[in-house]
């Protein structure tokens with residue numbers, strides 16, 4: 001299959017205009033301009049085509065978001081119908097609209113029963129901004145306005161706006177433009193990087209107990225919430241040991257600290273459960289959502305609240321001083337409904353849990369379990385990471401692991417594969433509609449990229 005689209009301009013024209021007008025995300029703009037970005041023009045299923053007709057297998061669901069894959073006509077039709085009927089209205093002037101009401105009905109039918117309310121946003125970053133304000137408001141209403149410190153994790157990612165950046169633990173982001181006060185961090189539960197001889201289970205408990213130490217250091221009466229991704233995504237797809245989350249939950253309950261899960265990439269089927277916290281077996285008070293809510297076809301995010309929190313805000317809170325023009329946007333809501341119905345009615349989440357997820361995980365462990373470049377394979381469902389390591393048994397990492405991973409990613413592109421590198425790890429998160437043939441192609445092309453990297457670095 002070829003691109004089958006005729007664009008108006010040559011790739012070099014697009015690149016020149018792109019260089020003239022854009023600052024790209026997380027890249028050295030000058031270096032990018034010298035190289036020129038790939039110009040992506042079409043998508044179908046898991047395949048993308050660039051302006052020169054080259055095909056790529058998208059192993060990253062765009063940016064962890066196209067859970068249904070590209071080219072879904074039902075989502076396009078839902079948007080088009082809503083655009084004709086009611087392209088915009090808001091939730092300010094004592095008004096609502098059917099699209100957002102029906103989205104909530106559907107969403108809460110998929111969520112565990114102890115959640116009841118949503119505050120919709122346009123993105124995951126905004127969901128986390130709203131989280132900070134809502135959590136602080138909750139404690140204010142309960143007469144504890146000093147309980148406002150948010151604890152996040154080093155290397156966690158919660159978005160690129162100011163509050164979300166502060167909540168996240170990417171120091172290089174903190175260094176650009178500053179942070180907000182009353183935010184603290186604990187370490188990430190990254191067993192492979194940890195030096196010493198703790199088992200994963202022992203390490204999981206130790207990592208979780210850092211939260212208790214931090215709460216005691218700051219004073220529980222001052223700590224509003226702990227916020228984390230159930231598995232860390234942008235920071236390297238780090239899976240905590242099984243002992244981690246139950247201990248975190250115990251600590252949060254003990255000190256009356258809200259437990260907030262950032263489900264922006266873990267939500268909507270990625271792990272084979274509807275939400276990643278269900279895979280890890282804990283019960284957060286809030287969920288930040290975005291990405292897979294609409295399969296990325298249109299921007300939408302939100303903050304989901306437990307009944308307990310919502311009741312306080314609704315019954316005792318008075319005016320909730322927050323509102324976005326596009327909160328619950330009808331077109332986004334219509335697309336989200338079509339997306340959630342497809343994920344549910346086509347049995348896609350169940351398929352990830354029972355069939356394609358275990359298949360991907362098995363294939364990766366067979367191919368990379370004893371690979372000289374790979375120290376560990378992590379993941380569940382349709383998300384996985386390969387950790388580069390010089391010595392698997394001692395967990396010794398290559399000094400230049402970042403360069404190796406970046407090179408592996410570049411080779412992937414050459415081979416027609418999009419996977420992501422983070423520090424010394426390769427990450428994949430294909431669309432949840434991936435069939436076994438696409439998973440085979442993903443694993444096969446990843447092996448070619450890893451082998452070529454290993455040969456270039458003299459490891460194979």
Ligand code: PXG
Pocket residue numbers: 063064122123124125126128157158159160229233234235262263264265290291301420
């Ligand atoms: N929380 C998490 C856990 C995320 O992964 C956000 C919040 C922010 O969402 P928005 O919609 O504001 O971007 C994210 C976003 C990557 C990558 O390369 C990851 C994200 C965004 C861009 C790139 O892994 N995650």
